[in-house]
Amino acid sequence: MIPLKLLVLGAQNTGKTALCVRFLTRRFIGEYDHKKEMIYRCTRVVDQESVDVEIMDVVWKESCAGSLEASIRWADGFLLLYSITQRRSFLEVTQLKALIDQTKQSLVVPTVLVANKADLELGREVTAEEGQRLAKDLRCAFRELSVAEAVLSVEAAVFQLIRLVMDHQRPLPDRRSYMLTVRHALTRKLTRSKTMQW
């Protein structure tokens, strides 16, 4: 089976490695000393289906635009991270998403925007509402969480992305998002024709 490829992206110090390690081992390890790009491999059961997953953790300092684009081309889905204690990392998300859309040449790219370090409320520089608004603007799902404190939220975010990718890879008429669009269009049409009968 071809593995499903996820890329974790975000500014420096947002918790990218912490999130990968948390998802794979369920443990939170405070400090990491890895200087190379890493690809983690695992198998998870999603909706009764066994799925092979590869997760790439890009080391920010090393990633020049060219290699970042190569990593984006490699990936099927994206976890875009920022830290709620670092407004700069929040502002960088827009640029990263633009690079993803441009590289993928698509406006529908499975992406979950993750606002990390929710345990550091005292140092908060970005509100949850701002995160939600940005996610909507950039056509992403949104999760605010703490990799340090909540393993279940980390799993939920990654599983949400896996489902988005699986849905995206289905033939068009089988996609949940496609079906929803059709359903909404039909409902609108029905409502209009009922209004006309009155």
Ligand SMILES: Nc1nc2c(ncn2[C@@H]2O[C@H](COP(=O)(O)OP(=O)(O)OP(=O)(O)O)[C@@H](O)[C@H]2O)c(=O)[nH]1
């Ligand atoms: N309080 C808190 N600290 C966190 C959380 N997630 C990560 N950290 C800390 O934030 C720092 C950066 O975490 P990393 O996982 O190395 O971040 P990174 O994005 O991979 O960093 P680069 O590899 O430099 O790009 C570390 O000191 C982590 O312990 C969190 O949810 N809460």
